Amino acid sequence: MQRNATTQHPIVLVHGLFGFDSIGSLDLFYGVKQALRSAGTQVFIPHLSATHSNEVRGQQLLAQVDRILAGTGTTKVNLVGHSQGALAARYAAAVTPERVASVTSVSGPNHGSELADCLRKALTPGHLPEQIAEAVATLFVEFLAFIAGTPKIPHNAIAALNALTTEGVADFNAKYPQGLPSTWGGNGQELVNGVRYFSWSGIVGNLRDEGRNALDPLHHFCRAFSRFFTREAEQNDGMVGRYSSHLGTVLRSDYPLDHLDTINQTAGLVRQGIDPVELYLAHAEHLKQIGL
Numbered sequence: 001m002q003r004n005a006t007t008q009h010p011i012v013l014v015h016g017l018f019g020f021d022s023i024g025s026l027d028l029f030y031g032v033k034q035a036l037r038s039a040g041t042q043v044f045i046p047h048l049s050a051t052h053s054n055e056v057r058g059q060q061l062l063a064q065v066d067r068i069l070a071g072t073g074t075t076k077v078n079l080v081g082h083s084q085g086a087l088a089a090r091y092a093a094a095v096t097p098e099r100v101a102s103v104t105s106v107s108g109p110n111h112g113s114e115l116a117d118c119l120r121k122a123l124t125p126g127h128l129p130e131q132i133a134e135a136v137a138t139l140f141v142e143f144l145a146f147i148a149g150t151p152k153i154p155h156n157a158i159a160a161l162n163a164l165t166t167e168g169v170a171d172f173n174a175k176y177p178q179g180l181p182s183t184w185g186g187n188g189q190e191l192v193n194g195v196r197y198f199s200w201s202g203i204v205g206n207l208r209d210e211g212r213n214a215l216d217p218l219h220h221f222c223r224a225f226s227r228f229f230t231r232e233a234e235q236n237d238g239m240v241g242r243y244s245s246h247l248g249t250v251l252r253s254d255y256p257l258d259h260l261d262t263i264n265q266t267a268g269l270v271r272q273g274i275d276p277v278e279l280y281l282a283h284a285e286h287l288k289q290i291g292l
């Protein structure tokens with residue numbers, strides 16, 4: 001069936017993941033742009049740098065939103081941010097709500113990332129037992145090597161960690177609280193300053209029904225990272241805790257999707273019975289239905 005997601009305002013997919021805009025040679029939002037365009041949505045994917053500050057990334061996003069508005073002749077955009085991209089989107093909406101119709105957080109560390117907390121400690125001598133510090137740091141280096149071919153932790157990834165820790169995001173939230181839930185695990189206000197806020201995310205889940213995810217190296221990284229969580233043990237996607245991701249109206253936060261499944265990585269290798277691209281399509285259709 002032909003889908004119709006001809007939203008009034010363009011959708012802007014905002015990447016995160018320590019500033020990477022691709023995994024190897026793959027588009028970060030694998031297959032999402034094509035699916036949305038086939039359904040009639042105008043889609044843009046700006047490139048933000050891997051700078052440590054969510055505000056700086058948010059400013060870069062705002063500059064590109066201005067260009068998109070000028071180029072399309074529309075007045076607002078729908079921002080959909082994955083991972084750290086959600087924080088840039090929140091910043092843009094907080095600063096210029098008149099240019100933003102909606103903010104949707106996909107696996108966003110809206111209350112920080114326990115993985116970032118753990119890595120931060122691992123990289124600061126004396127904060128974790130040496131064995132644990134070495135295990136998590138080594139795993140992270142291997143992960144970065146897989147994503148970007150970088151055989152060591154690049155400086156900008158360490159800087160990005162500071163912006164993603166529970167403490168770092170708490171500072172950010174104090175300045176830009178729009179859409180955050182007032183109780184842990186709850187929903188936030190959907191409509192703030194004329195901007196609608198939504199979120200979805202998943203959890204790594206059990207070993208049953210893994211489908212082709214069993215073949216996905218990124219899934220194995222998420223599963224391994226998941227073990228370093230304590231507050232949201234077993235209730236996380238490998239990089240972000242379930243409740244930490246909550247923003248605005250929570251569409252669902254326990255999809256059987258790890259942190260990179262929600263952008264359909266690696267190259268469509270996900271669990272059985274779930275299609276991450278469909279979530280973007282259905283959400284675009286919803287945005288259309290509510291006049292955005």
Ligand code: CA
Nearest residue numbers: 216265266269
């Ligand atoms: Ca996967």
